[in-house]
Structures are given as structure tokens and as C-alpha cells.
Amino acid sequence: xxxxxxxxxxxxxxxxxxxxxxxxxxxxxxxxxxxxxxxxxxxxxxxxxxxxxxxxxxxxxxxxxxxxxxxxxxxxxxxxxxxxxxxxxxxxxxxxxxxxxxxxxxxxxxxxxxxxxxxxxxxxxxxxxxxxxxxxxxxxxxxxxxxxxxxxxxxxxxxxxxxxxxxxxxxxxxxxxxxxxxxxxxxxxxxxxxxxxxxxx
Amino acid sequence: xxxxxxxxxxxxxxxxxxxxxxxxxxxxxxxxxxxxxxxxxxxxxxxxxxxxxxxxxxxxxxxxxxxxxxxxxxxxxxxxxxxxxxxxxxxxxxxxxxxxxxxxxxxxxxxxxxxxxxxxxxxxxxxxxxxxxxxxxxxxxxxxxxxxxxxxxxxxxxxxxxxxxxxxxxxxxxxxxxxxx
Amino acid sequence: xxxxxxxxxxxxxxxxxxxxxxxxxxxxxxxxxxxxxxxxxxxxxxxxxxxxxxxxxxxxxxxxxxxxxxxxxxxxxxxxxxxxxxxxxxxxxxxxxxxxxxxxxxxxxxxxxxxxxxxxxxxxxxxxxxxxxxxxxxxxxxxxxxxxxxxxxxxxxxxxxxxxxxxxxxxxxxxxxxxxxxxxxxxxxxxxxxxxxxxxxxxxxxxxxxxxxxxxxxxxxxxxxxxxxxxxxxxxxxxxxxxxxxxxxxxxxxxxxxxxxxxxxxxxxxxxxxxxxxxxxxxxxxxxxxxxxxxxxxxxxxxxxxxxxxxxxxxxxxxxxxxxxxxxxxxxxxxxxxxxxxxxxxxxxxxxxxxxxxxxxxxxxxxxxxxxxxxxxxxxxxxxxxxxxxxxxxxxxxxxxxxxxxxxxxxxxxxxxxxxxxxx
Numbered sequence: 001x002x003x004x005x006x007x008x009x010x011x012x013x014x015x016x017x018x019x020x021x022x023x024x025x026x027x028x029x030x031x032x033x034x035x036x037x038x039x040x041x042x043x044x045x046x047x048x049x050x051x052x053x054x055x056x057x058x059x060x061x062x063x064x065x066x067x068x069x070x071x072x073x074x075x076x077x078x079x080x081x082x083x084x085x086x087x088x089x090x091x092x093x094x095x096x097x098x099x100x101x102x103x104x105x106x107x108x109x110x111x112x113x114x115x116x117x118x119x120x121x122x123x124x125x126x127x128x129x130x131x132x133x134x135x136x137x138x139x140x141x142x143x144x145x146x147x148x149x150x151x152x153x154x155x156x157x158x159x160x161x162x163x164x165x166x167x168x169x170x171x172x173x174x175x176x177x178x179x180x181x182x183x184x185x186x187x188x189x190x191x192x193x194x195x196x197x198x199x200x201x
Numbered sequence: 202x203x204x205x206x207x208x209x210x211x212x213x214x215x216x217x218x219x220x221x222x223x224x225x226x227x228x229x230x231x232x233x234x235x236x237x238x239x240x241x242x243x244x245x246x247x248x249x250x251x252x253x254x255x256x257x258x259x260x261x262x263x264x265x266x267x268x269x270x271x272x273x274x275x276x277x278x279x280x281x282x283x284x285x286x287x288x289x290x291x292x293x294x295x296x297x298x299x300x301x302x303x304x305x306x307x308x309x310x311x312x313x314x315x316x317x318x319x320x321x322x323x324x325x326x327x328x329x330x331x332x333x334x335x336x337x338x339x340x341x342x343x344x345x346x347x348x349x350x351x352x353x354x355x356x357x358x359x360x361x362x363x364x365x366x367x368x369x370x371x372x373x374x375x376x377x378x379x380x381x382x
Numbered sequence: 383x384x385x386x387x388x389x390x391x392x393x394x395x396x397x398x399x400x401x402x403x404x405x406x407x408x409x410x411x412x413x414x415x416x417x418x419x420x421x422x423x424x425x426x427x428x429x430x431x432x433x434x435x436x437x438x439x440x441x442x443x444x445x446x447x448x449x450x451x452x453x454x455x456x457x458x459x460x461x462x463x464x465x466x467x468x469x470x471x472x473x474x475x476x477x478x479x480x481x482x483x484x485x486x487x488x489x490x491x492x493x494x495x496x497x498x499x500x501x502x503x504x505x506x507x508x509x510x511x512x513x514x515x516x517x518x519x520x521x522x523x524x525x526x527x528x529x530x531x532x533x534x535x536x537x538x539x540x541x542x543x544x545x546x547x548x549x550x551x552x553x554x555x556x557x558x559x560x561x562x563x564x565x566x567x568x569x570x571x572x573x574x575x576x577x578x579x580x581x582x583x584x585x586x587x588x589x590x591x592x593x594x595x596x597x598x599x600x601x602x603x604x605x606x607x608x609x610x611x612x613x614x615x616x617x618x619x620x621x622x623x624x625x626x627x628x629x630x631x632x633x634x635x636x637x638x639x640x641x642x643x644x645x646x647x648x649x650x651x652x653x654x655x656x657x658x659x660x661x662x663x664x665x666x667x668x669x670x671x672x673x674x675x676x677x678x679x680x681x682x683x684x685x686x687x688x689x690x691x692x693x694x695x696x697x698x699x700x701x702x703x704x705x706x707x708x709x710x711x712x713x714x715x716x717x718x719x720x721x722x723x724x725x726x727x728x729x730x731x732x733x734x735x736x737x738x739x740x741x742x743x744x745x746x747x748x749x750x751x752x753x754x755x756x757x758x759x760x761x762x763x764x765x766x767x768x769x770x771x772x773x774x775x776x777x778x779x780x781x782x783x784x785x786x787x788x789x790x791x792x793x794x795x796x797x798x799x800x801x802x803x804x805x806x
Binding site: 216217219221243244245246247249251252253256257285286295297299301305307309324327328329331332333340349350353354355356357364365369371372 | 402405406407408409453454457459461462463466497498624625626627629633638640645646736737738739740742749751753755757758763764766768772773775776805806
């Protein structure tokens with residue numbers, strides 16, 4: 001998967017991710033080598049995946065079914081990535097599985113009240129491993145604009161989060177960028193967050 | 202005034218084009234029945250509870266307006282500290298009523314309550330009051346006598362404290378601005 | 383029955399034909415003599431309930447004999463949080479209360495603050511607020527139609543509705559920079575001027591929208607499965623609807639001709655021509671019909687607003703009152719008073735006179751209102767949102783006489799309750 005010829009080849013990363021054909025926006029933007037790529041690539045070098053593991057990781061990303069966990073305004077934008085303009089079916093993810101037993105990815109979209117924290121953790125526990133969590137929006141990442149008695153200041157207090165997507169609400173394209181980065185993380189061999197995080201795993 | 206016949210009427214105020222009828226809390230249900238049956242207010246829009254603890258404690262200096270508009274010539278409006286008018290009791294409970302008919306009208310029925318003082322439920326008058334009263338109980342701690350199902354509605358069932366009161370802290374976490382903290 | 387006449391009112395005893403459960407109007411309790419009743423929890427995380435609503439349902443076979451709604455899973459403490467922010471900063475919060483018709487909540491808050499301030503808003507802002515309000519009404523009804531059809535099983539409606547919804551959000555993005563939760567309505571008018579090219583885009587949308595609504599009706603209106611799933615399901619009579627505090631499309635579908643845009647016109651609704659759809663049946667199908675017809679009427683209103691707005695190009699879009707509204711940036715370089723006003727408004731906030739006010743407007747869900755109590759300082763003393771979805775959920779138990787489980791989903795979807803609005 002070659003990059004566009006007009007891109008100055010001397011400035012494009014020669015590192016494994018680019019060679020593997022990853023096409024995240026920052027890779028195609030040569031002046032923007034980000035921290036994300038550095039970390040993921042260093043982890044990939046350290047882990048040294050075998051071909052079989054790479055194949056398994058590749059297939060895990062190819063149809064990662066999200067669990068329906070739409071809570072508030074971000075849920076409306078999450079629904080719009082299913083719509084035809086921001087088609088998420090091209091990633092194989094249009095099946096929002098209602099049963100957590102059959103879901104791989106939990107996109108926490110919206111503010112989490114303390115009352116809702118217990119059902120959220122219950123749904124997370126019911127998901128089978130490997131499972132990933134995307135904290136979508138400001139409220140799920142950090143409590144957002146609500147710093148009060150009832151909103152959990154960040155869903156990573158109760159579930160381990162792989163990707164935080166900022167925005168209030170994030171555009172559908174931003175959420176898809178988050179999903180694509182999650183795919184890249186998985187393909188690089190980074191273990192899901194519950195194996196890495198010390199807290200709430 | 203059209204509202205003189207309301208039982209238990211203490212005061213009728215007009216401001217911003219709205220009529221507020223202050224009613225004695227002991228006669229609230231009679232007043233509501235009168236308003237629904239005689240005056241025709243058949244839809245209860247909202248029940249608003251407000252806590253006036255600490256009302257007027259930070260005096261407002263400088264430009265300060267009045268209900269009739271902002272009049273900078275009003276005495277004590279230029280550079281002097283002035284407190285708003287004190288309220289009779291700690292809690293006010295307002296019932297917003299609407300008349301769904303060709304001659305539609307709105308009115309606000311207000312009662313003033315002390316801490317812990319309760320008021321009769323108006324579910325027999327407007328069934329929609331059920332959840333509104335539960336919310337006022339949950340958020341402000343105002344007990345409603347005769348309510349068939351007075352449990353917390355928005356907070357957890359075993360939550361302690363009434364969040365919207367002024368002496369209940371806003372909660373939340375202090376924001377960390379750097380890793381050093 | 384058109385309007386409820388004075389004198390024809392529900393009495394203190396349940397009137398004949400009332401199906402409101404007693405003693406608790408919002409809880410349907412199963413008959414204690416019935417055996418074989420299974421209690422099922424439609425938990426807060428469920429694909430078919432709109433958002434985080436929990437229904438505790440008692441089933442006798444497939445029939446629902448008891449239902450209780452438990453809410454509070456999205457309680458955000460808006461009212462307490464807004465007491466900590468100034469009036470100006472508080473404008474970001476109301477949009478997130480009813481997150482599907484976000485502009486309408488901002489509008490009600492801003493109208494209430496302007497009522498307390500007795501501030502006059504330029505007519506360009508009034509008409510633009512109307513246009514955007516009707517756009518958000520279309521947005522809300524599209525989301526309603528897409529999601530409730532999805533829940534009943536007409537899955538492809540989701541993609542049809544969200545295709546047009548993206549067009550509406552494109553218009554919002556053009557005007558305010560962000561798709562949802564624009565803070566475009568400010569106290570005194572609009573945040574910015576209307577951009578070049580908006581009128582053409584809006585006209586293009588208005589040409590496209592009625593054809594899209596024709597498509598939706600062609601798919602659903604004569605579809606036998608849709609008719610069997612929605613006609614006669616979950617009926618609510620007019621008197622019951624009024625007794626349960628319903629307003630908006632739920633009330634109009636029950637036969638009561640009540641629309642605040644006609645009865646108590648706010649903004650400039652008395653200067654535009656539109657009709658209000660009223661249907662008699664009170665069932666799920668009529669609520670669907672009311673909303674679809676309202677989409678067409680909204681397009682008519684938007685076209686008239688655009689025509690009027692094009693005449694107003696070059697006019698101010700926000701009030702001139704420097705004690706409340708930020709001065710234009712060019713003035714900050716030359717005028718000392720403007721600099722001081724800017725400083726005071728941004729740091730301390732403008733002060734609003736003491737008083738208590740309520741403003742109610744016709745949001746896509748019903749009468750949305752905002753009660754504001756001010757003590758004369760720069761921060762509100764009490765903000766209370768009258769949530770139409772809160773009242774709409776009251777009617778769940780009354781609508782659920784003699785329904786099966788699948789119909790329960792249809793009923794809850796047709797009441798169009800947004801949980802952010804319910805729990806605030």
C-alpha cells in the first residue's frame with residue numbers, strides 16, 4: 001500500500017507501522033509524527049509479534065462489534081456514524097450488539113452518573129475478553145463540563161479505557177479517527193487496557 | 202382581580218406579565234381544586250422548589266435593577282451595596298398552571314415553607330404531580346403528605362442529603378493542572 | 383373534539399373513561415389475583431429504550447400487566463451546576479439538557495434571561511432564532527422517526543432519516559461552526575452574523591426536505607406491518623393527556639388543538655403562516671403522523687424566515703446594550719468604555735435584576751420552559767427547566783393498558799422522551 005507519490009518520501013516514517021500499510025491521518029501527514037506512533041511502534045518492536053499473532057490481531061480489528069452504550073448527546077453522534085455518510089460498516093462495525101456477550105468494544109458515549117456506574121461496570125464485566133473501551137467525548141473522558149456531585153469524573157475510574165476521544169460531542173469523523181487508532185493499536189500488538197492499567201481493570 | 206375567590210390567598214403579585222398567587226400552605230389543596238374547577242386551570246406544568254438560604258448575603262454593589270426594568274436613577278443603584286428583599290421563609294414551592302382552553306391563561310401558585318414543613322400532595326387534583334413532587338422531595342427535601350410513592354427519583358434510593366439545597370456542596374473533584382499535584 | 387372547553391373538565395373523582403392508574407398515576411400494578419406474573423427488568427442499557435430508561439415490567443405471558451419507570455440514570459445536576467456559573471457562561475448548559483433539540487433549550491434559557499432583563503432583541507436575531515428553531519424541530523423529529531422505527535423493526539428508516547439529519551447539521555455547522563450544541567443563541571441575539579451562502583443552502587434544504595418526507599410516508603403510511611404495530615396501540619385520551627401534563631405532539635395526537643406557537647406566540651410566530659396538525663386517535667400512529675406533518679410545516683416556516691431574513695442583511699444581530707452584550711472587537715481598540723464593559727462582562731458577568739420569571743415555548747417534545755430566579759448578581763439563584771419528556775414518561779403507565787411487550791416498546795418510543803431532558 002504505497003503512499004501518494006507527491007508526498008516527500010524522505011520525510012515519511014520508515015518504521016514498521018507505515019510499512020504495514022497503516023493509514024492513520026497523522027502518518028499520511030509527514031510533518032506530524034505524533035507521540036502515538038512513537039509509542040505504538042516502540043511497543044511493537046518490544047513485543048515482537050509472530051506472524052500468527054499478527055494475523056489474530058488483524059482479524060480482531062476487522063469486525064469489532066460495539067456494544068450499545070449510548071448515554072447522552074454523544075450517543076446521537078455515535079448513531080450518526082452508522083448512517084450512510086459516515087458509514088462505519090466499512091469497518092465491519094455496523095452491528096451494534098445489544099448483548100454484551102457478543103460485543104468487543106464498548107463506546108461509552110455520554111456522561112456517566114453515579115447511578116449509572118454500576119450498570120456500566122456490569123455490562124463491561126459481561127463482555128468477553130478481549131474487549132476494548134473507547135471513552136467518547138469530554139464527559140466520558142474526564143467528566144466534561146460537569147464537575148459536580150453526580151457525574152463520574154471520567155469513566156476510567158471504573159473501566160480501563162483504551163482510547164479517549166475528545167469533543168463535546170466529537171464529530172463522527174473524530175470518533176472514527178479514534179476507532180481507527182484503536183485498530184492500529186491492536187494490530188501493533190498493544191494489549192487491551194485491562195492488561196495494562198493498574199486501576200479499575 | 203379575577204383571583205380573589207381563591208381560598209387561602211395571601212397575596213397576588215404581578216411581575217413580567219405573570220401572576221403569582223401566594224397561598225397559605227395549609228389550604229393548598231382547596232386552592233388548587235378551586236383553580237382547577239372554577240377557574241379552569243387543567244394542566245399542571247411544573248412544580249419548582251427554591252431554597253433561599255443565604256439570600257441577599259452578598260450585597261450587590263453598583264448597578265442594580267428593579268422588576269420594572271433597569272432604572273439607573275433608582276436610589277441605591279449607583280455604587281452602593283444593596284441587598285434584595287428578604288424572603289418570608291426558606292423554601293418556596295411554585296406550581297405553574299396552565300389553562301388549556303380557548304381563553305388560555307397561566308398562573309403561578311406559590312407557598313412558602315420552613316425547613317421540614319410539608320404540604321399536601323396535589324395528585325388528586327392533577328395526577329401529573331406525582332413525579333414532580335418526588336423530584337422536589339429528592340432534590341430539596343420537602344415532604345409531601347399523602348403522596349402514595351414518595352421515594353427518591355433522580356438520585357439513588359439510598360442517597361443521603363438533598364442535592365439542590367444551598368448547604369449541599371456542589372461536589373465534584375478539584376481539577377489537577379499538572380502532574381506534580 | 384377540538385379544544386377542551388371550560389366546564390368540561392376532569393373532576394376530583396376519576397372521570398368516566400380515565401385510564402390513569404390509581405393510586406400512583408405513574409405505576410401500573412398487576413392485579414394481585416393474577417397468577418404466573420413474571421417481573422422483567424428492561425435495564426438502563428437496552429437497545430430499544432431511548433437512552434438510559436429503566437422499566438420494571440410485570441408480564442403475564444406476553445401481556446404487560448404492570449409497568450414502572452425508574453429514571454435518574456442520567457441525572458447531571460444541571461440546575462446546581464448552572465448556579466455556579468455566570469448567566470453568560472451558563473448558555474452552554476441548556477443545550478445538553480434535551481440533547482436532541484438542543485437549540486430549543488438554549489432558546490428558552492436565553493428568552494428567560496432576556497425577559498428578566500427586559501432586553502430588546504433585534505429582529506434579525508428573532509427571525510434567525512425562528513429559522514434555527516424550526517431546523518432543530520426537523521432534526522428532533524428525524525431522530526425520533528429514525529430511532530422509533532428502528533425499535534419497532536423498520537430498520538431502514540434509520541438510514542433515510544439520518545441522511546436528512548446530516549443535511550440539517552451541515553446547516554448548523556455552517557452557521558455556528560459545530561454540528562450539535564451550538565452556543566449560537568446568546569443573551570441579546572446571536573453570537574455571530576449569518577454567514578454568506580447560508581440562505582442558498584437553506585433554500586436547497588427546503589426544496590429537498592418535503593420530498594424526503596414524502597419518501598418516509600411512502601415507506602410507512604400504507605405499510606401493513608407498520609399499521610398493525612402502531613394503529614390502536616397505547617391510546618391516550620385528551621382528558622387523560624391534559625391530566626398527565628402532556629403538551630406538544632403527544633397532546634395534539636390526542637385531539638387537543640394546543641400549540642404555543644399559535645396560542646401564545648413568542649419570537650415572530652404570529653407573522654408566519656403555518657398549520658398545526660391535530661389528530662384524534664391518541665395512539666402511536668397518530669403521534670407519528672403529527673410529527674411527520676410538523677416536519678412539513680417547519681419547512682414552510684423556514685422558507686418564510688429565509689425570505690424575511692434576506693431583506694435584513696446588514697442589520698445588527700445582537701442587541702446594543704453594552705451592559706449585557708460584549709462590544710464589537712473593533713471598538714475595543716478605540717473606546718475606553720467598551721474596554722471596561724468587555725472586562726466586566728467577561729470577568730464578573732452582567733447582572734440581571736432580581737425577580738422570578740418563567741418562559742415556556744413549544745419545543746419538539748412539548749412545552750419546554752425555564753424558571754429563573756435571580757437575586758441581582760451575576761450568577762443565577764435558581765434555574766429550573768420544565769422538561770416535556772419528564773411529563774411524557776408519566777403517561778407510560780396510562781398508555782399501557784392491554785399492550786404486549788412489543789407494543790410497550792412502540793409506546794415508549796412514540797412518547798419521544800429524551801433522557802437528558804427527563805433527568806436533567
